[in-house]
Amino acid sequence: MKAKLAKLGIHRDFDLVLHLPLRYEDETRLTPIAEAHEGAPVQVEGTVIDSQIAYRPRRQLICKIEDASGLLYLRFLNFYGSQAKALAPGARVRAFGEVRPGFFGAEMIHPRYRVVRAGMPLPEALTPIYPTTAGLPQAALRRLIAQALAQCELDETLPADIPGRFGMPAFRDAIDALHRPRPGEDARALTERSHPAWQRMKLEELLAQQLSMRLHYRERKRKIAPALGRSGAFTAGLLERLPFRLTRAQVRAWAEIERDLGQTHPMHRLLQGDVGSGKTVVAALSALRAVENGLQAAVMAPTEILAEQHYRKFSEWLAPLGVQLTWLSGSQKKKERAAAAADIASGATRVAVGTHALFQEGISFQSLGLAIVDEQHRFGVEQRLALRAKGLCTQGSGGGAGVEPHQLMMSATPIPRTLSMSYYADLDVSLIDELPPGRLPVTTKLIAAERRDEVLLRVREACRAGRQAYWVCPLIEDNGVAAETLAGNARAPGRRPGRRQAEALQLQTVLDTHARLAAEFAELRVGLVHGRLPGPDKAAVMADFAAGKIQLLVATTVIEVGVDVPNASLMIIEHAERFGLAQLHQLRGRVGRGVADSVCILLYQKPLGENARARLKVVYESSDGFDIARQDLLLRGPGEYLGVRQSGAPLLRFADIERDVGLLQAARDLAPQLLQLHPEHARRHLARWMAGKSELMNV
Ligand code: ADP
C-alpha cells in the first residue's frame, strides 16, 4: 500500500488531502431508464427481471432490469459466480454507466453497480474519481482520503483577507468543494480546473514555490563569498588581445557579473544568450577576475566535446597571459587525472576546465572563487543538486570554512518569461540579446527524406567549394537527454524501449549512416563522432574537422552545444521530426558562423503527425531562440522543458505556469508581503506544501 501511494507522490497524510480528483461522477440523482441518452453517463435503479449467462459469442452475464419507465440490459464480460448470484431476479440494483443501443435493446456494458435496498438514500456529494495506480482501487483511495480529511489540520495559512481579495474560498472550503462537491456545484468548472476552489489550490501551490525561491535567495544573500573586487592585468590583457570588440550586450553582462563578483555573498547568476551570442568570452573574463584576485576558477560543461572545446578556447586566450590551465574529465587516464587533481588541490592550477568530473569525489580545490557551468540546463536536476551540495558548498574555497564560491551559469536555451518567474526565480539573470556583428542568417529548408538525392548533391557541391558539412543523426546524448526527448516524441510512453536498447539501435543508425555516406562520397573525407566514442577519439575527430581534414562530419547530437567550426556552412539533420525544438535550434547554430551563406536542411520522414508538423514549422519560421523556446514550452509543457521528467521530481501539480500566468504573478506579488508582514503564516504555508521538497522546487 505504502509503495502504491508513493507512486502517486503520496508520502504523508497531508499528501492525501492534496490528492485531488481528476473528474466527478454524479451519483446523487437517478435517471429514469427511458430518459437515459447515449453520450452521457447516468445512474439508474431497477429490479432484475431476468439474469442469464450466455456463451455466444463469448461467455457473458446478461441481466435485464426494469424501472417504472422502461427496460435496460446490463452486460458483463468478466464476472464472478457470486456476482451472477447477487444479480438474480428480484434484486434491486443501482447502476452507473453510459446507455447504448445494443443487440436486444438499450444496454450498459460493465456498469459500476450496487445491489441496494428499496429507498436507500443517494450520496449527497458528487463522486470524485482520483488519479490512481494499478492495484489501488478508487474505493480504497477514497477511504484513505476521507480519513485524512477528518484528521488533518485544514486551517488557513494565509492571512484572513487574502482569499477574499482574489474571490477565492477559504482553504477548508476549497478542499471540501474539491473532494466532496455538492450536487449543485459546477462539475465542468471543477473538471476543467477553473472553479474558484481550484484557483485557490493553484495559488496556494504557486505561493509555496515563490516563498521557497525567495527564502533561498535571501539565504544566499546571507552567505559569505570571497569578494573578487580587484580588477587586474589578466582581464585587461584578454580584452586587449581579443581580435574583436565586445558587443554592447556583452559589455553589459560583464559589468553585471563584475559587480556581483565584487560582493561578499555568492553570485548565482545565469548568463543567457542565444547560440553564438558570445558567452564564452564573458566566462573567460569572469574566470580571469577570480585569478587576478588570487583564487581559482572552474569551468564545467555537460559533454566532453564541449568541455574540450572550452579548454582549447581558454588555452588560446589564457596561455599568453601565463595563467595555468588544467584539463580534467572522466575519460582521462588515471595517472593524468591524478596529476590534474594534484594541481587543482595544490593551487598550481588557476583555471580548471572539464566535465562534471570536476565536482566529483576526490577533487578538491585549493581556493575556488568561481564555478562556471556551461549549458546548465543540460545537467539533470539531481546532478545540479549534487553539484550544489557536494561540489560547491563543502569543498575548499577562498576564505575557508563557511565560504562559498560564486557561480556563473550559462545557457543558450533561453528561459521563457513564465519559467524565469517560477522555477528560476532565485537566480539573477544577465542577457546577451545581440549577436556579434557580421553574422549571416542561416537558411532553413524542410525536405522530405525521399528527396535525399538532392541533398547529397548539395553536400557534394558545398564540399567541392571548400566548405564543410555536418550530417546529424538522432542518437543518445552523454547524459541521456536526447534519448529521452527522442523516445518521448516518437512513441507512446508505455512502449518506450529500454534505454540500453534505444542506445544500441541509435548507435547502429549512426554507424550505418556513416558507412553509407562514406561509400556515396568516395572522394570526400567523411568523419564520424558520437557519444560512445572514447573521449580522446572524440577530441581527435573534432580537431580534424576544425582543421578541415574532415569535410563531412556524421554526428549525433554530441555536437549540439557550443561546437564552433566557422568553415562549416551546411547542416543536414535526419529525422528532424524527432528532435526537440531547442535542440534543433542549437544544432542549427553550429552553422552560420563563418563567411559563407549557410543552410540547414531538416530532413523529415513522411507522414508527419500534426504535432511534429507544428514543431518543424516553428523552427522553419523562426531563428529567434527565445521565440522557439516559448513555443517549445507551449507544445511540450515545462516538465519536458526542464528535463525533470527523468528524475521524477515533482513539479507544480495543479498550476500550469502558462495558463495560470495571472496567478503566478499574484503569487510573486504576495510572497514578499507574506514574508515581511506575516512570517509565521509563510512558515506554516511552506511546511504544509513543501515538506521535503523545497530543494527540488528551486534548482
Ligand atoms: P555561445 O554564446 O554560443 O557560447 P561563443 O562564445 O562560442 O557563443 O561565440 C561564438 C563565436 O563568436 C566565437 O567564435 C567567438 O569567438 C565569437 N565572438 C564572441 N564575441 C564576439 C564579438 N564581440 N565580436 C565578434 N566575434 C565574437
Ligand code: MG
Ligand atoms: Mg557556448
